[in-house]
Amino acid sequence: MPPMSMPLEGKVALVTGASSGIGEAAALCLAEAGASVAVAARRAERLADLVGRIEAAGGRALAIAGDMMVEEDARRAVEETVASLGAIDVLINSAGVMQVGGIEGCDTDLYRRVVDINLMGTVYTCAAAVPHMVANGGGDIITISSLAARKGGAMTNAYSASKHAVNAFTDGLRQEVGGKNIRVTTLMPGATETEVADNIVDPGWRTAIKAHVAKDGAVKPRDIGEAIVFILSMPRRTNISEISIRPTIDTSA
Known part of the structure; x- marks a missing residue:
């Protein structure tokens, strides 16, 4: 058994939205x-930097540039992982996007993009990865959802709806493949210090969401990364099917 400091030694993981x-x-x-x-994402230069940091620390990494809302790119990310690293034991679905705005006068293309990335990007990678995991005798899939999947909002329709769908899909997948030794987890972060607001079209909402995720006490991305390792390190008989992580100071439901 590997030492506790290296609980995933020998495993191969694919992380989307890794830039x-x-x-x-x-x-x-x-x-x-x-x-x-x-590591897969659209921004190849950031992936190259990330791979460099991992390799400089003694790890092994592979950059795969692609857009997970494009089915061909998502499937290619899985196939390149298997071809270059020998397997896919772990899939982390982290590619996602947020837009804010109501239904009156909305740009339906924005709604479609949110659903295509958040939901369909997850569907594409899972559809490609599951056959490999079944053939290898098991695996782990962790999908990054959001606490927005637990509620709606007058101006967060597209994002909340996509995350509700992600939760439903992910738990259905858990029930489908659990008997094949594939564990599936929905991980729902609250306010986390990321670039999620950068692509919001509405400037007022972009500023507001940036402030929300940068507020005092916001969760750090590494907190989520460490939670992922914890989930994966549990005994195989244990599937943490759903986990919420929110700032300590956020006592809202």
Whole structure:
């Protein structure tokens, strides 16, 4: 049995949305725990820097540039992981996007993009990864959702709806593949210091969400990365099916 400091030694993980925030932190924490890590995202230069940091620390990493809302790119990320690193034991679905705005006068293309990335990107990678995990006798899938999946909001329709769907899909997947030794987890962060607001079209909401995720006491991406390693380190008989992580100072439901 590997030492506790390297509980994932010998494992191969693919992390989507790895160019920043939770995905980047997850990749670093997985590598520190002993896993070989493939990192996928659209920003190739950031992936190259991340791979360099992992390798400089003695780890093994692979950069795969691609857009997870494009099914071909998502499936290619899984296949390149297997071809280059030999397997896919762990899939971390962290690619995601947020837009804010109500339904009156909305740009439905923005709604479609949020759903395509948050939900369909997750569907694409899972559909590609599960057959490999079944063939290898098991695996782990952790999907990054949000506490927004537990509520709605007058102006967060697209984001909340997509995350509700992500939760439903992920738990359905857990029930489908649990008997094949594939553990599936929905991880729902609260306010976490990431770049999630950077692409919000509405400037007022962009400023507000930036302030929300940078507030005093906000969760750090590394906190989520360490939680991921904890989930993966549990005995195989144990599936942490759902976990919420929020700032200590946030006592809201």
